[in-house]
Amino acid sequence: MIDLFHVSFKYPGSREEALRDLTLHLEKGELAFLTGPSGAGKSSLLRLIFGAEKPSRGQVVIAGHNVSRLTNESLPYLRRNIGMVFQDFKLLPGRTVFDNVAIVLEVLGKSRSYIRPKVLNMLKEVGLTHKAESLPETLSGGEQQRVAMARALVGDPQILLCDEPTGNLDKRQAGEIMALIKKASIRGTTILIATHDPTLLSGNERLFRLEEGRLVAD
Amino acid sequence: MRALKRALLNISYNRQVFFLNGLILAAALMLLGFAALALFNVHFLTASWEEVNNVVLYLDNTLEEGEQKKLAALLKNWPEVAEVRLVNPETAIKEFTQLSAEAKELMSGLPATIFPPALDLTIHNMAQDDFKSFILKLGSTPGLIYLDYGQNIYEEVGKISGFLRVVALVAALIIMLLIMVIAAFTIKVALYQRRREIEVEWLVGATPAFIKMPFLWEGGIMGLFSGLVAAAVFAAFSLVAPIGEEILATFLPAIPIKLFDARLCPLLLLAGPFLALPGTFWGLRRVLK
Numbered sequence: 356m357i358d359l360f361h362v363s364f365k366y367p368g369s370r371e372e373a374l375r376d377l378t379l380h381l382e383k384g385e386l387a388f389l390t391g392p393s394g395a396g397k398s399s400l401l402r403l404i405f406g407a408e409k410p411s412r413g414q415v416v417i418a419g420h421n422v423s424r425l426t427n428e429s430l431p432y433l434r435r436n437i438g439m440v441f442q443d444f445k446l447l448p449g450r451t452v453f454d455n456v457a458i459v460l461e462v463l464g465k466s467r468s469y470i471r472p473k474v475l476n477m478l479k480e481v482g483l484t485h486k487a488e489s490l491p492e493t494l495s496g497g498e499q500q501r502v503a504m505a506r507a508l509v510g511d512p513q514i515l516l517c518d519e520p521t522g523n524l525d526k527r528q529a530g531e532i533m534a535l536i537k538k539a540s541i542r543g544t545t546i547l548i549a550t551h552d553p554t555l556l557s558g559n560e561r562l563f564r565l566e567e568g569r570l571v572a573d
Numbered sequence: 574m575r576a577l578k579r580a581l582l583n584i585s586y587n588r589q590v591f592f593l594n595g596l597i598l599a600a601a602l603m604l605l606g607f608a609a610l611a612l613f614n615v616h617f618l619t620a621s622w623e624e625v626n627n628v629v630l631y632l633d634n635t636l637e638e639g640e641q642k643k644l645a646a647l648l649k650n651w652p653e654v655a656e657v658r659l660v661n662p663e664t665a666i667k668e669f670t671q672l673s674a675e676a677k678e679l680m681s682g683l684p685a686t687i688f689p690p691a692l693d694l695t696i697h698n699m700a701q702d703d704f705k706s707f708i709l710k711l712g713s714t715p716g717l718i719y720l721d722y723g724q725n726i727y728e729e730v731g732k733i734s735g736f737l738r739v740v741a742l743v744a745a746l747i748i749m750l751l752i753m754v755i756a757a758f759t760i761k762v763a764l765y766q767r768r769r770e771i772e773v774e775w776l777v778g779a780t781p782a783f784i785k786m787p788f789l790w791e792g793g794i795m796g797l798f799s800g801l802v803a804a805a806v807f808a809a810f811s812l813v814a815p816i817g818e819e820i821l822a823t824f825l826p827a828i829p830i831k832l833f834d835a836r837l838c839p840l841l842l843l844a845g846p847f848l849a850l851p852g853t854f855w856g857l858r859r860v861l862k
């Protein structure tokens with residue numbers, strides 16, 4: 356589902372490579388953690404999988420899409436297979452929680468009658484039914500994180516990517532988020548979570564460790 | 574349809590900006606209307622140009638009378654020619670001496686064949702370009718030595734109208750470009766206002782077409798709105814145009830100037846969206862960068 360072969364990546368204008376000769380495979384339904392110190396390249400790796408960046412060398416193949424060959428026209432069809440939880444959430448201020456989640460399905464051209472129950476059901480799953488008409492800027496960090504999670508999962512993606520999903524949360528909130536992730540995993544979603552927080556690991560998931568752009572442990 | 578709905582929503586959120594830009598575009602369209610009016614006038618002037626309705630072909634002296642008559646009959650059959658009069662040297666002298674006493678004096682003692690035989694053609698009104706090719710065609714008449722068709726006036730009018738046409742065309746092109754630039758700029762502002770929304774749509778898998786479509790609608794609707802305003806203003810102007818034309822006619826009786834043309838209204842109505850849309854396309858070209 357997620358295949359990287361000898362991938363190197365350098366941001367344009369930067370001298371150091373953010374990722375170096377990285378090879379990694381994730382099967383369908385696998386749950387994996389990506390750890391490493393800040394600046395190791397975790398976010399960069401997720402951006403490559405998400406098609407936001409293209410590898411300088413090597414191949415990135417995600418759900419059958421070769422990222423190097425994607426154009427602006429074909430990239431959306433990769434992204435429709437991926438739910439991404441951004442470190443900064445990227446929620447739309449001034450739009451209700453409902454609208455923020457619904458945007459994923461609107462982009463697919465789904466009808467209003469399809470979208471409404473689907474979104475409400477998703478909000479129920481993340482425990483935000485009562486906040487459906489609230490604006491994201493009025494929510495707590497943990498609630499915003501759950502909105503982002505709901506948006507990532509509402510389209511039933513094959514792949515879920517989370518960048519520091521428990522970054523600013525307390526232990527209880529982090530636990531709630533992890534429970535949501537586990538639930539998605541049980542449904543067969545392939546999941547990769549970038550985190551520098553070792554307390555999230557329960558020991559039986561796959562674990563990749565990045566240091567200075569290199570994969571040092573699998 | 575969803576894109577149209579979103580476009581209408583966005584327009585209603587930004588009513589003031591929409592109306593302001595629409596009115597600026599309408600003002601530019603009105604300028605375009607005046608340039609078109611100038612072009613219509615130039616065209617009207619040259620098309621109905623009545624200055625030349627008489628052409629004289631001076632013929633070779635050695636051409637025999639029978640051949641002159643044959644030539645006259647031939648030319649009479651041309652569609653451009655209304656009438657042909659054969660003027661032999663004697664008639665020419667007679668007509669010339671009848672003009673005045675001085676003319677008569679001038680002619681006394683000169684041979685009777687001082688004037689060559691001539692064919693005096695009366696021609697139908699025709700457009701300047703048609704006249705030009707008619708003159709060329711006449712130029713190859715056998716036995717012709719000189720063609721007199723008021724060359725000076727003809728060329729002067731041709732030059733002036735040609736110059737006016739170029740000025741009006743250049744002005745029209747500049748205004749059209751300006752309209753496209755305004756439309757592009759308007760869309761760029763709208764893109765900037767909604768950059769977060771575009772970013773999120775892009776991140777969750779919207780296609781470029783999905784993202785651009787509402788903006789295209791917006792540009793088209795704004796173009797249509799400005800076209801409507803400009804056409805309405807010109808339609809209102811048509812009510813006072815005859816008064817202006819009368820006033821102009823007292824100053825320039827020789828040149829009929831039209832201040833309104835019925836083609837202007839549909840022209841401006843179409844020009845609005847047809848110019849705003851390419852401008853919008855132009856403004857949208859780097860959305861995803």
Ligand SMILES: Nc1ncnc2c1ncn2[C@@H]1O[C@H](COP(=O)(O)OP(=O)(O)O)[C@@H](O)[C@H]1O
Binds near residue numbers: 398
């Ligand atoms: N947009 C960018 N432009 C240039 N360099 C960047 C950019 N984003 C990250 N980097 C660099 O790439 C390296 C990896 O960053 P990142 O992937 O964000 O690490 P992590 O998520 O593990 O903290 C760092 O050295 C960082 O400075």
Ligand SMILES: [Mg+2]
Binds near residue numbers: 397399442518
């Ligand atoms: Mg990071």
